[in-house]
C-alpha cells in the first residue's frame with residue numbers, strides 16, 4: 001500500500017498502510033484554519049474516511065471551535081454531556097472498570113437517528129500504556145468488493161436501525177449503569193426504529209457504502225428475522241474482514257475525525273487497571289440516500 005506523503009499545499013497527509021485512514025501533520029488545529037487549509041482537510045477526510053492529527057492537545061473550547069469549522073453540532077442522545085458543555089461528551093473508563101469499553105462493538109455513531117452524524121471527532125486526553133486502540137472498518141471498499149449480483153440484491157433494501165440494544169430499558173448498558181463511570185441514559189425512546197438505505201451514497205464523494213452495523217441495525221425492512229438476520233450476519237462478516245480494517249493506536253493529545261457515513265468503528269479494551277479519557281463531539285449529517 002502507498003505510504004507516500006500527498007502533495008497538498010500546506011498539509012502532510014500520510015495514508016495508512018491499511019488502505020484507508022490517513023495521518024495529517026503540518027497544521028495547528030488550535031487556531032481557526034484558513035479557508036484553503038480547511039478545504040484541504042475536508043478533501044483529505046473525504047478521500048481517507050478517518051484522519052488522525054497527532055500532537056494537537058486542544059482545549060475543550062478549541063475542540064468545539066474546530067468541530068464547528070467542519071459543520072454544525074449533531075444531537076447526542078443517551079449520554080449526558082459534560083457540565084456546561086452541551087456538545088461535548090466525555091468517553092471515560094476508570095482503572096477499576098471491568099466491562100467492555102463504551103463503543104466496544106462495531107457501530108456507526110447514532111445511525112438510528114433520521115439524520116445520523118456525518119462526523120465524530122475524538123480528542124484523547126489520557127491514553128493507557130497498553131490497549132485502548134480503536135478499529136475502523138472501510139464500508140466503502142467493503143461495498144465495492146461485492147460482486148454485481150450481491151450489489152443488485154442489496155440495492156433496493158432498507159435496514160432498520162435502533163438504539164434499543166445499547167440504550168433501551170432491556171439493553172446491556174441498562175443492567176450495568178452502576179458499574180460504569182460514564183453518565184449513560186437508558187430510555188424507552190431507544191426502542192424506536194428508523195429505516196435507512198442499506199447501501200448509501202456519500203454526499204461528497206458519490207461512492208456507495210454499506211450502512212449497517214451489529215449494534216444499531218436490528219433488521220431489514222420487509223423481511224422476517226429468519227430472512228434478515230442471516231443476510232445481516234453475512235454483511236457484518238464481510239465488513240469486518242482484515243482487509244477493510246484500520247487499527248488506530250492513540251497517543252495523548254491526538255485528534256481523530258471519522259466519517260460515520262462510510263465507516264464503522266469498535267473501541268477495544270485490553271487496558272484494565274488503567275484510565276482512558278477522551279473528549280468527543282459530533283457533526284450533524286444529512287438524511288441517508
Ligand code: OGA
Pocket residue numbers: 091102103104109120122132133134265266267268278280
Ligand atoms: C465513540 C466511540 C471509540 C473509542 O466515542 O463514539 O465509539 O475508542 N469511541 O473511544
Ligand code: MN
Pocket residue numbers: 103107108109265
Ligand atoms: Mn462510537
